[in-house]
Amino acid sequence: MTQIPHRRLALIDLGTNTFHLLIVEMPAVAGDKPLTLLRTKAGVRLGEGGISQGIIAPEAYARALHTLAGFKEEIELHEVKEIRATATSAMRVTRNGPDLVRDIFEQTGIQVDVIPGEREAELICAGVRQAVDLGADPSLIMDIGGGSVEFIVANHSTIFWKQSFEIGAQRLLDLFFPDPSGIFPAAAVEAEQEYLSSVLTPLVEAVHRYKPVSLVGASGSFDSLADMQLGRLRTESELPPCTELEVGSFQASHRHLLSGNHEQRLALPGILPMRADMLVVASVLIDFVLGISEITRIRTSAYALKEGLLAEMLAA
Known part of the structure:
Protein backbone atom coordinates (compact mmCIF):
# COMPACT_ATOMS: atom_id res chain seq x y z
CA MET A 1 0.00 0.00 0.00
CA THR A 2 1.25 3.43 -0.96
CA GLN A 3 1.25 5.97 1.88
CA ILE A 4 0.34 9.52 0.83
CA PRO A 5 1.27 12.48 3.05
CA HIS A 6 -1.71 13.73 5.10
CA ARG A 7 -3.41 16.67 3.37
CA ARG A 8 -6.67 18.56 3.44
CA LEU A 9 -8.23 20.05 0.34
CA ALA A 10 -10.91 22.72 -0.20
CA LEU A 11 -12.88 22.64 -3.45
CA ILE A 12 -14.96 25.68 -4.35
CA ASP A 13 -17.47 25.85 -7.21
CA LEU A 14 -18.46 29.45 -7.96
CA GLY A 15 -21.70 28.94 -9.86
CA THR A 16 -23.92 31.69 -11.24
CA ASN A 17 -26.65 30.96 -8.67
CA THR A 18 -24.85 29.17 -5.86
CA PHE A 19 -21.33 28.97 -4.43
CA HIS A 20 -20.37 25.52 -3.09
CA LEU A 21 -17.59 24.60 -0.66
CA LEU A 22 -16.36 21.05 -0.09
CA ILE A 23 -13.56 20.34 2.40
CA VAL A 24 -12.07 16.85 2.44
CA GLU A 25 -9.19 15.02 4.03
CA MET A 26 -7.40 13.17 1.28
CA PRO A 27 -6.85 9.45 1.91
CA ALA A 28 -3.55 8.33 3.43
CA VAL A 29 -3.67 5.15 1.35
CA ALA A 30 -4.02 5.23 -2.44
CA GLY A 31 -7.43 3.91 -3.50
CA ASP A 32 -9.23 4.82 -0.28
CA LYS A 33 -12.05 7.38 -0.26
CA PRO A 34 -11.50 10.93 1.01
CA LEU A 35 -13.16 11.94 4.28
CA THR A 36 -15.70 14.76 3.92
CA LEU A 37 -15.17 17.36 6.66
CA LEU A 38 -17.56 20.04 5.40
CA ARG A 39 -20.10 20.38 2.60
CA THR A 40 -21.89 23.72 2.42
CA LYS A 41 -23.36 26.16 -0.09
CA ALA A 42 -24.58 29.75 -0.27
CA GLY A 43 -27.10 31.33 -2.62
CA VAL A 44 -25.17 34.21 -4.20
CA ARG A 45 -27.29 34.88 -7.33
CA LEU A 46 -24.26 36.22 -9.14
CA GLY A 47 -26.19 36.65 -12.38
CA GLU A 48 -29.09 38.62 -10.90
CA GLY A 49 -29.54 42.10 -12.31
CA GLY A 50 -26.67 42.00 -14.77
CA ILE A 51 -25.71 38.77 -16.54
CA SER A 52 -28.01 39.43 -19.51
CA GLN A 53 -26.26 42.80 -19.97
CA GLY A 54 -22.82 41.20 -19.70
CA ILE A 55 -21.93 42.44 -16.21
CA ILE A 56 -21.99 41.29 -12.59
CA ALA A 57 -24.22 43.83 -10.79
CA PRO A 58 -22.72 45.67 -7.77
CA GLU A 59 -24.99 43.91 -5.24
CA ALA A 60 -24.14 40.47 -6.64
CA TYR A 61 -20.43 41.39 -6.77
CA ALA A 62 -20.57 42.32 -3.05
CA ARG A 63 -22.43 39.08 -2.19
CA ALA A 64 -19.71 37.07 -3.94
CA LEU A 65 -16.91 38.72 -1.96
CA HIS A 66 -18.83 38.35 1.32
CA THR A 67 -19.49 34.65 0.65
CA LEU A 68 -15.86 33.93 -0.26
CA ALA A 69 -14.70 35.68 2.92
CA GLY A 70 -16.95 33.31 4.88
CA PHE A 71 -15.63 30.30 2.97
CA LYS A 72 -12.07 31.42 3.73
CA GLU A 73 -12.89 31.45 7.46
CA GLU A 74 -14.11 27.84 7.22
CA ILE A 75 -11.00 26.87 5.26
CA GLU A 76 -8.74 28.37 7.92
CA LEU A 77 -10.81 26.80 10.71
CA HIS A 78 -10.26 23.38 9.11
CA GLU A 79 -6.54 24.11 8.66
CA VAL A 80 -6.66 23.62 4.90
CA LYS A 81 -3.63 24.68 2.90
CA GLU A 82 -4.67 23.58 -0.60
CA ILE A 83 -7.60 25.29 -2.36
CA ARG A 84 -9.04 24.61 -5.82
CA ALA A 85 -11.64 27.18 -6.89
CA THR A 86 -13.41 27.10 -10.25
CA ALA A 87 -15.82 29.65 -11.73
CA THR A 88 -18.25 29.17 -14.57
CA SER A 89 -20.67 31.14 -16.77
CA ALA A 90 -21.09 34.43 -14.85
CA MET A 91 -17.34 35.04 -14.63
CA ARG A 92 -16.72 33.56 -18.07
CA VAL A 93 -18.87 35.98 -20.04
CA THR A 94 -19.16 39.21 -18.01
CA ARG A 95 -16.98 42.25 -18.61
CA ASN A 96 -16.15 42.64 -14.92
CA GLY A 97 -15.69 38.92 -14.24
CA PRO A 98 -11.87 39.31 -14.36
CA ASP A 99 -12.14 42.18 -11.85
CA LEU A 100 -14.01 39.92 -9.44
CA VAL A 101 -11.40 37.18 -9.85
CA ARG A 102 -8.72 39.76 -8.97
CA ASP A 103 -10.65 41.14 -5.98
CA ILE A 104 -11.31 37.65 -4.61
CA PHE A 105 -7.60 36.91 -4.72
CA GLU A 106 -6.64 40.26 -3.16
CA GLN A 107 -9.18 39.96 -0.34
CA THR A 108 -9.04 36.22 0.43
CA GLY A 109 -5.92 34.82 -1.23
CA ILE A 110 -8.15 32.38 -3.16
CA GLN A 111 -7.06 31.99 -6.79
CA VAL A 112 -10.09 31.35 -9.00
CA ASP A 113 -9.76 29.36 -12.22
CA VAL A 114 -12.41 30.41 -14.78
CA ILE A 115 -13.10 27.32 -16.87
CA PRO A 116 -14.69 26.99 -20.34
CA GLY A 117 -18.09 25.34 -20.77
CA GLU A 118 -16.70 22.15 -22.32
CA ARG A 119 -14.38 21.63 -19.33
CA GLU A 120 -17.31 22.33 -16.99
CA ALA A 121 -19.30 19.57 -18.73
CA GLU A 122 -16.43 17.07 -18.31
CA LEU A 123 -16.11 17.79 -14.59
CA ILE A 124 -19.88 17.55 -14.06
CA CYS A 125 -19.88 14.13 -15.73
CA ALA A 126 -16.95 12.96 -13.58
CA GLY A 127 -18.83 14.11 -10.47
CA VAL A 128 -22.12 12.47 -11.47
CA ARG A 129 -20.33 9.16 -12.00
CA GLN A 130 -19.34 9.20 -8.31
CA ALA A 131 -23.02 9.42 -7.30
CA VAL A 132 -25.03 7.61 -9.97
Whole structure:
Protein backbone atom coordinates (compact mmCIF):
# COMPACT_ATOMS: atom_id res chain seq x y z
CA MET A 1 0.00 0.00 0.00
CA THR A 2 1.25 3.43 -0.96
CA GLN A 3 1.25 5.97 1.88
CA ILE A 4 0.34 9.52 0.83
CA PRO A 5 1.27 12.48 3.05
CA HIS A 6 -1.71 13.73 5.10
CA ARG A 7 -3.41 16.67 3.37
CA ARG A 8 -6.67 18.56 3.44
CA LEU A 9 -8.23 20.05 0.34
CA ALA A 10 -10.91 22.72 -0.20
CA LEU A 11 -12.88 22.64 -3.45
CA ILE A 12 -14.96 25.68 -4.35
CA ASP A 13 -17.47 25.85 -7.21
CA LEU A 14 -18.46 29.45 -7.96
CA GLY A 15 -21.70 28.94 -9.86
CA THR A 16 -23.92 31.69 -11.24
CA ASN A 17 -26.65 30.96 -8.67
CA THR A 18 -24.85 29.17 -5.86
CA PHE A 19 -21.33 28.97 -4.43
CA HIS A 20 -20.37 25.52 -3.09
CA LEU A 21 -17.59 24.60 -0.66
CA LEU A 22 -16.36 21.05 -0.09
CA ILE A 23 -13.56 20.34 2.40
CA VAL A 24 -12.07 16.85 2.44
CA GLU A 25 -9.19 15.02 4.03
CA MET A 26 -7.40 13.17 1.28
CA PRO A 27 -6.85 9.45 1.91
CA ALA A 28 -3.55 8.33 3.43
CA VAL A 29 -3.67 5.15 1.35
CA ALA A 30 -4.02 5.23 -2.44
CA GLY A 31 -7.43 3.91 -3.50
CA ASP A 32 -9.23 4.82 -0.28
CA LYS A 33 -12.05 7.38 -0.26
CA PRO A 34 -11.50 10.93 1.01
CA LEU A 35 -13.16 11.94 4.28
CA THR A 36 -15.70 14.76 3.92
CA LEU A 37 -15.17 17.36 6.66
CA LEU A 38 -17.56 20.04 5.40
CA ARG A 39 -20.10 20.38 2.60
CA THR A 40 -21.89 23.72 2.42
CA LYS A 41 -23.36 26.16 -0.09
CA ALA A 42 -24.58 29.75 -0.27
CA GLY A 43 -27.10 31.33 -2.62
CA VAL A 44 -25.17 34.21 -4.20
CA ARG A 45 -27.29 34.88 -7.33
CA LEU A 46 -24.26 36.22 -9.14
CA GLY A 47 -26.19 36.65 -12.38
CA GLU A 48 -29.09 38.62 -10.90
CA GLY A 49 -29.54 42.10 -12.31
CA GLY A 50 -26.67 42.00 -14.77
CA ILE A 51 -25.71 38.77 -16.54
CA SER A 52 -28.01 39.43 -19.51
CA GLN A 53 -26.26 42.80 -19.97
CA GLY A 54 -22.82 41.20 -19.70
CA ILE A 55 -21.93 42.44 -16.21
CA ILE A 56 -21.99 41.29 -12.59
CA ALA A 57 -24.22 43.83 -10.79
CA PRO A 58 -22.72 45.67 -7.77
CA GLU A 59 -24.99 43.91 -5.24
CA ALA A 60 -24.14 40.47 -6.64
CA TYR A 61 -20.43 41.39 -6.77
CA ALA A 62 -20.57 42.32 -3.05
CA ARG A 63 -22.43 39.08 -2.19
CA ALA A 64 -19.71 37.07 -3.94
CA LEU A 65 -16.91 38.72 -1.96
CA HIS A 66 -18.83 38.35 1.32
CA THR A 67 -19.49 34.65 0.65
CA LEU A 68 -15.86 33.93 -0.26
CA ALA A 69 -14.70 35.68 2.92
CA GLY A 70 -16.95 33.31 4.88
CA PHE A 71 -15.63 30.30 2.97
CA LYS A 72 -12.07 31.42 3.73
CA GLU A 73 -12.89 31.45 7.46
CA GLU A 74 -14.11 27.84 7.22
CA ILE A 75 -11.00 26.87 5.26
CA GLU A 76 -8.74 28.37 7.92
CA LEU A 77 -10.81 26.80 10.71
CA HIS A 78 -10.26 23.38 9.11
CA GLU A 79 -6.54 24.11 8.66
CA VAL A 80 -6.66 23.62 4.90
CA LYS A 81 -3.63 24.68 2.90
CA GLU A 82 -4.67 23.58 -0.60
CA ILE A 83 -7.60 25.29 -2.36
CA ARG A 84 -9.04 24.61 -5.82
CA ALA A 85 -11.64 27.18 -6.89
CA THR A 86 -13.41 27.10 -10.25
CA ALA A 87 -15.82 29.65 -11.73
CA THR A 88 -18.25 29.17 -14.57
CA SER A 89 -20.67 31.14 -16.77
CA ALA A 90 -21.09 34.43 -14.85
CA MET A 91 -17.34 35.04 -14.63
CA ARG A 92 -16.72 33.56 -18.07
CA VAL A 93 -18.87 35.98 -20.04
CA THR A 94 -19.16 39.21 -18.01
CA ARG A 95 -16.98 42.25 -18.61
CA ASN A 96 -16.15 42.64 -14.92
CA GLY A 97 -15.69 38.92 -14.24
CA PRO A 98 -11.87 39.31 -14.36
CA ASP A 99 -12.14 42.18 -11.85
CA LEU A 100 -14.01 39.92 -9.44
CA VAL A 101 -11.40 37.18 -9.85
CA ARG A 102 -8.72 39.76 -8.97
CA ASP A 103 -10.65 41.14 -5.98
CA ILE A 104 -11.31 37.65 -4.61
CA PHE A 105 -7.60 36.91 -4.72
CA GLU A 106 -6.64 40.26 -3.16
CA GLN A 107 -9.18 39.96 -0.34
CA THR A 108 -9.04 36.22 0.43
CA GLY A 109 -5.92 34.82 -1.23
CA ILE A 110 -8.15 32.38 -3.16
CA GLN A 111 -7.06 31.99 -6.79
CA VAL A 112 -10.09 31.35 -9.00
CA ASP A 113 -9.76 29.36 -12.22
CA VAL A 114 -12.41 30.41 -14.78
CA ILE A 115 -13.10 27.32 -16.87
CA PRO A 116 -14.69 26.99 -20.34
CA GLY A 117 -18.09 25.34 -20.77
CA GLU A 118 -16.70 22.15 -22.32
CA ARG A 119 -14.38 21.63 -19.33
CA GLU A 120 -17.31 22.33 -16.99
CA ALA A 121 -19.30 19.57 -18.73
CA GLU A 122 -16.43 17.07 -18.31
CA LEU A 123 -16.11 17.79 -14.59
CA ILE A 124 -19.88 17.55 -14.06
CA CYS A 125 -19.88 14.13 -15.73
CA ALA A 126 -16.95 12.96 -13.58
CA GLY A 127 -18.83 14.11 -10.47
CA VAL A 128 -22.12 12.47 -11.47
CA ARG A 129 -20.33 9.16 -12.00
CA GLN A 130 -19.34 9.20 -8.31
CA ALA A 131 -23.02 9.42 -7.30
CA VAL A 132 -25.03 7.61 -9.97
CA ASP A 133 -24.56 4.16 -11.50
CA LEU A 134 -24.91 5.14 -15.16
CA GLY A 135 -24.46 1.61 -16.47
CA ALA A 136 -23.62 0.72 -20.07
CA ASP A 137 -26.55 2.49 -21.76
CA PRO A 138 -26.25 6.21 -22.52
CA SER A 139 -27.85 8.69 -20.11
CA LEU A 140 -28.40 12.40 -20.61
CA ILE A 141 -26.76 14.42 -17.82
CA MET A 142 -28.12 17.94 -17.38
CA ASP A 143 -26.83 20.72 -15.13
CA ILE A 144 -29.02 23.83 -15.08
CA GLY A 145 -26.99 26.77 -13.83
CA GLY A 146 -27.95 30.42 -13.61
CA GLY A 147 -25.80 31.36 -16.60
CA SER A 148 -25.30 28.20 -18.61
CA VAL A 149 -26.74 24.71 -19.01
CA GLU A 150 -24.50 21.72 -19.62
CA PHE A 151 -25.72 18.61 -21.43
CA ILE A 152 -23.64 15.43 -21.55
CA VAL A 153 -24.58 12.10 -23.13
CA ALA A 154 -22.50 9.47 -21.34
CA ASN A 155 -22.43 6.04 -19.76
CA HIS A 156 -20.23 4.75 -16.93
CA SER A 157 -17.05 4.96 -19.02
CA THR A 158 -17.55 7.09 -22.15
CA ILE A 159 -18.68 10.63 -22.96
CA PHE A 160 -20.44 10.36 -26.33
CA TRP A 161 -21.36 14.05 -26.67
CA LYS A 162 -21.23 17.20 -24.56
CA GLN A 163 -22.07 20.87 -24.99
CA SER A 164 -22.53 23.94 -22.83
CA PHE A 165 -25.27 26.44 -23.77
CA GLU A 166 -25.50 29.98 -22.37
CA ILE A 167 -29.20 29.57 -21.55
CA GLY A 168 -29.10 29.39 -17.75
CA ALA A 169 -32.11 30.01 -15.52
CA GLN A 170 -31.27 33.66 -14.79
CA ARG A 171 -30.92 34.38 -18.53
CA LEU A 172 -34.25 32.67 -19.29
CA LEU A 173 -35.96 34.63 -16.51
CA ASP A 174 -34.58 37.90 -17.88
CA LEU A 175 -35.62 37.01 -21.43
CA PHE A 176 -39.14 35.72 -20.91
CA PHE A 177 -40.41 36.50 -17.42
CA PRO A 178 -39.35 39.98 -16.29
CA ASP A 179 -42.62 40.51 -14.32
CA PRO A 180 -41.57 40.95 -10.64
CA SER A 181 -44.87 39.39 -9.46
CA GLY A 182 -43.52 36.08 -10.72
CA ILE A 183 -46.53 35.30 -12.91
CA PHE A 184 -45.66 33.13 -15.91
CA PRO A 185 -48.18 33.75 -18.73
CA ALA A 186 -48.87 30.88 -21.14
CA ALA A 187 -47.63 32.99 -24.07
CA ALA A 188 -44.27 33.55 -22.34
CA VAL A 189 -43.93 29.83 -21.56
CA GLU A 190 -44.63 29.09 -25.24
CA ALA A 191 -42.02 31.70 -26.24
CA GLU A 192 -39.43 30.00 -24.01
CA GLN A 193 -40.26 26.61 -25.56
CA GLU A 194 -39.85 28.02 -29.09
CA TYR A 195 -36.55 29.63 -28.09
CA LEU A 196 -35.28 26.32 -26.68
CA SER A 197 -36.30 24.56 -29.92
CA SER A 198 -34.16 26.96 -31.94
CA VAL A 199 -31.13 27.06 -29.61
CA LEU A 200 -30.97 23.39 -28.65
CA THR A 201 -30.86 21.86 -32.14
CA PRO A 202 -27.48 20.19 -31.38
CA LEU A 203 -29.05 18.57 -28.29
CA VAL A 204 -32.03 17.30 -30.28
CA GLU A 205 -29.64 15.75 -32.81
CA ALA A 206 -27.53 14.14 -30.05
CA VAL A 207 -30.62 12.69 -28.33
CA HIS A 208 -31.87 11.20 -31.61
CA ARG A 209 -28.43 9.77 -32.35
CA TYR A 210 -27.53 8.28 -28.95
CA LYS A 211 -31.04 7.59 -27.56
CA PRO A 212 -30.34 8.12 -23.83
CA VAL A 213 -32.43 5.89 -21.58
CA SER A 214 -32.50 8.17 -18.54
CA LEU A 215 -32.10 11.79 -17.47
CA VAL A 216 -29.68 12.62 -14.65
CA GLY A 217 -30.02 16.10 -13.16
CA ALA A 218 -26.98 17.55 -11.42
CA SER A 219 -28.05 20.94 -10.11
CA GLY A 220 -30.06 22.71 -7.44
CA SER A 221 -33.18 22.76 -9.63
CA PHE A 222 -33.29 18.96 -9.62
CA ASP A 223 -32.65 18.88 -5.85
CA SER A 224 -35.62 21.23 -5.43
CA LEU A 225 -37.87 19.03 -7.59
CA ALA A 226 -36.85 16.02 -5.47
CA ASP A 227 -37.62 18.07 -2.34
CA MET A 228 -41.08 18.87 -3.76
CA GLN A 229 -41.62 15.15 -4.37
CA LEU A 230 -40.65 14.48 -0.74
CA GLY A 231 -42.73 17.40 0.52
CA ARG A 232 -39.97 19.04 2.52
CA LEU A 233 -36.72 20.98 2.12
CA ARG A 234 -33.63 18.83 2.76
CA THR A 235 -30.39 20.24 4.10
CA GLU A 236 -27.11 19.78 2.22
CA SER A 237 -26.04 17.02 4.65
CA GLU A 238 -29.35 15.15 4.14
CA LEU A 239 -28.96 14.80 0.37
CA PRO A 240 -28.11 11.22 -0.67
CA PRO A 241 -25.72 10.94 -3.63
CA CYS A 242 -28.59 9.85 -5.90
CA THR A 243 -32.38 10.29 -5.71
CA GLU A 244 -35.05 8.83 -8.00
CA LEU A 245 -37.39 11.54 -9.28
CA GLU A 246 -40.63 9.98 -10.50
CA VAL A 247 -41.68 11.33 -13.90
CA GLY A 248 -45.26 11.68 -12.64
CA SER A 249 -44.01 13.66 -9.64
CA PHE A 250 -42.04 15.97 -11.94
CA GLN A 251 -45.08 16.54 -14.17
CA ALA A 252 -47.25 17.38 -11.14
CA SER A 253 -44.60 19.80 -9.83
CA HIS A 254 -44.30 21.34 -13.31
CA ARG A 255 -48.05 22.07 -13.36
CA HIS A 256 -47.98 23.54 -9.83
CA LEU A 257 -45.00 25.76 -10.65
CA LEU A 258 -46.62 27.15 -13.80
CA SER A 259 -50.02 27.82 -12.25
CA GLY A 260 -49.09 30.14 -9.36
CA ASN A 261 -47.39 33.45 -8.69
CA HIS A 262 -44.20 33.98 -6.66
CA GLU A 263 -45.96 33.95 -3.26
CA GLN A 264 -47.95 30.81 -4.09
CA ARG A 265 -44.80 28.98 -5.16
CA LEU A 266 -43.07 29.96 -1.91
CA ALA A 267 -45.86 28.13 -0.06
CA LEU A 268 -45.21 24.85 -1.91
CA PRO A 269 -43.48 22.26 0.32
CA GLY A 270 -39.80 21.83 -0.51
CA ILE A 271 -39.28 25.16 -2.30
CA LEU A 272 -36.12 27.12 -1.53
CA PRO A 273 -37.04 30.86 -1.68
CA MET A 274 -34.16 31.78 -4.01
CA ARG A 275 -35.37 29.13 -6.50
CA ALA A 276 -39.08 30.02 -6.47
CA ASP A 277 -38.91 31.72 -9.89
CA MET A 278 -35.84 30.10 -11.46
CA LEU A 279 -37.36 26.67 -10.85
CA VAL A 280 -40.19 27.52 -13.25
CA VAL A 281 -37.90 28.20 -16.23
CA ALA A 282 -35.81 25.16 -15.25
CA SER A 283 -38.97 23.05 -15.17
CA VAL A 284 -39.95 24.24 -18.67
CA LEU A 285 -36.45 23.28 -19.84
CA ILE A 286 -36.69 19.78 -18.29
CA ASP A 287 -40.15 19.33 -19.83
CA PHE A 288 -38.67 20.28 -23.21
CA VAL A 289 -35.93 17.64 -22.82
CA LEU A 290 -38.47 14.94 -21.94
CA GLY A 291 -40.52 16.00 -24.97
CA ILE A 292 -37.66 15.51 -27.46
CA SER A 293 -36.66 12.11 -26.04
CA GLU A 294 -38.15 8.79 -25.01
CA ILE A 295 -36.75 9.12 -21.48
CA THR A 296 -38.97 7.62 -18.76
CA ARG A 297 -36.55 7.70 -15.81
CA ILE A 298 -35.16 10.74 -13.96
CA ARG A 299 -32.47 10.65 -11.29
CA THR A 300 -30.86 13.50 -9.40
CA SER A 301 -27.18 13.63 -8.51
CA ALA A 302 -26.00 15.51 -5.43
CA TYR A 303 -22.51 15.47 -6.94
CA ALA A 304 -21.37 17.67 -9.80
CA LEU A 305 -18.41 19.88 -10.71
CA LYS A 306 -16.46 19.96 -7.44
CA GLU A 307 -16.82 16.20 -6.92
CA GLY A 308 -15.63 15.71 -10.51
CA LEU A 309 -12.55 17.79 -9.81
CA LEU A 310 -11.91 15.72 -6.67
CA ALA A 311 -12.31 12.47 -8.63
CA GLU A 312 -9.76 13.68 -11.19
CA MET A 313 -7.29 14.58 -8.45
CA LEU A 314 -7.71 11.18 -6.78
CA ALA A 315 -7.13 9.41 -10.10
CA ALA A 316 -4.01 11.44 -10.94
